[in-house]
Amino acid sequence: MKLPPLQAIIFSMLLKLKRKQIKQVIWILIFFIIPAFILWGSITYLTTRRKTAVGQSKGHLITAQEFSSYVELAKILYLLNYGYSYPTKVNPQQIESQAWQFYLLLKKAKKDKIFVSDEEVIQKIKEIFSPRGKFDKDWYFRVLKFRLHMNPRVFEESLRRILTTEKVWDKYIKVEVKDEEVLDLYKKDNQKAKIGYILISYEKIEKEIEVNEEEVKKFYEENKEVFKEEPKVKIRYLFIPQQEYSKIKEKLRKELKNTQDIATLSKKINLPYKETKLLTASSPIEGIGWAPQVLKTAFSIPKNSLSKILAVNNGFIIFEKIDEESARIPAFEEVKDKAKKLLKEKKQQEYAKELGEKIIKEIEEKKISDLKVIAKNYNLEYKETKPFKYHDYIEGVGLSKDLAEAIFKGKKGEIIPKTFLLSKGCYIIQIKQITEIDKKKFEEEKQKYREKIIAQKEFIQRLKFLSQLEDEFDLKIYSKPQQ
DSSP states (O other): OOOOOOOHHHHHHHHHSOHHHHHHHHHHGGGSOOOOOOOOOSSTHHHHOTTSEEEEETTEEEEHHHHHHHHHHHHHHHHHHHGGGHHHHSOHHHHHHHHHHHHHHHHHHHHTTOOOOHHHHHHHHHHHTOTTSSOOHHHHHHIIIIIIOOOHHHHHHHHHHHHHHHHHHHHHOOOOOOHHHHHHHHHHHHOOEEEEEEEEEHHHHGGGOOOOHHHHHHHHHHTGGGGOBOOEEEEEEEEEEHHHHHHHHHHHHHHHTTOOSHHHHHHHHTOOOEEOOOBOTTOOBTTTBOOHHHHHHHHHSOTTOBOOOEEETTEEEEEEEEEEEOOBOOOHHHHHHHHHHHHHHHHHHHHHHHHHHHHHHHHHHHTOOOHHHHHHHTTOOEEEOOOBOTTSOBTTTBOOHHHHHHHHTSOTTOBOSSOEEOSSEEEEEEEEEEOOOOHHHHHHHHHHHHHHHHHHHHHHHHHHHHHHHHHHTTEEEEEEEEO
């Protein structure tokens, strides 16, 4: 099982901060008033099943008790970033993901003999607690005692471990940024273009495309996987908001021991239940949203059985699996209309592309420099857009990375020598205008763009590095604690 990706909140911070600031961001919020340090139970089995295994590395079983130290380290990290409000901004899955990252990074540090000295810890503490350029010892102890509720030894050792992971990142994450990359990103954010285009519309072609049943059946036989339906599951569930869970969790656990179905449990704890339609592994759950871990569990447990309590966004869920359907390929008669529609769409695309390429060839052979001329020859409508940037939705055309690349690498007046098959049909494009960048402004903002690229590259490298560490230490994470 692969580690979950680094969370979007970390990425967004990286994009906004300078490189030097990135390394210091986890310490910034400690200057604010941080209420009492409370390690709330984001992973319930860590407090209830201390002797269970949550994963293994090279045959070594990682117990919940062992893993809990990494969970607490992750919570300290988020506490320093967000203050006491971090449980409302960080869900349990994010904490667990960060804990596994700490586990891997600290194993790598041990293997590579990467250490943080007492002097380095002291220096970092001085950086944090020197608001006026001088270390404030009294303030340091007040923060630990009254805001973090931690003794100095615990805080300093946690700090040492976090600094150790930073050293691992520094050793293995190296990025280079070329001047061309900086200029390219600046252009994408600032240049504007305007195009003229002709569209060979699928809608207009549709009437000219006919398919018979024999063709449709042949298409179905040759593309059966296209019609394959995913496995489906149906659940009946209770959703418990996060603030409500702490009030009823003891009663809930007690009632679960003697309850076999959600309807009965619903009455016992006085909470309404909901029932879903048949869901695939990628379906959102009504009232909850995307919850892949819930659906993964739903597919793995027997029918008519209850799940364990699972953390989801803003709360917890427990459910009963009430129905399921296996993956299947429907018979031709069941999907005949769909097969006919798909075949017609395929033929429309082929027809539009063929005509588009014929037009491009004629443009090149006759050296036509105005798209309006060829549009008139083929009785096609010519249109022009308003100015747009690289990442913008193009009026009348849509979004297409390939098209944007071709436009912004082209020249004013150029008819791009290829067709573009998009949702409405086949497009032929002429570049009408491309603005030049403000060179003075670019020089002023160049460093900001360089740092943005560095942050993006570091983010990607970190993901790859974590994946490599997972393989190096043969890490297997259990979806459910094992005895």
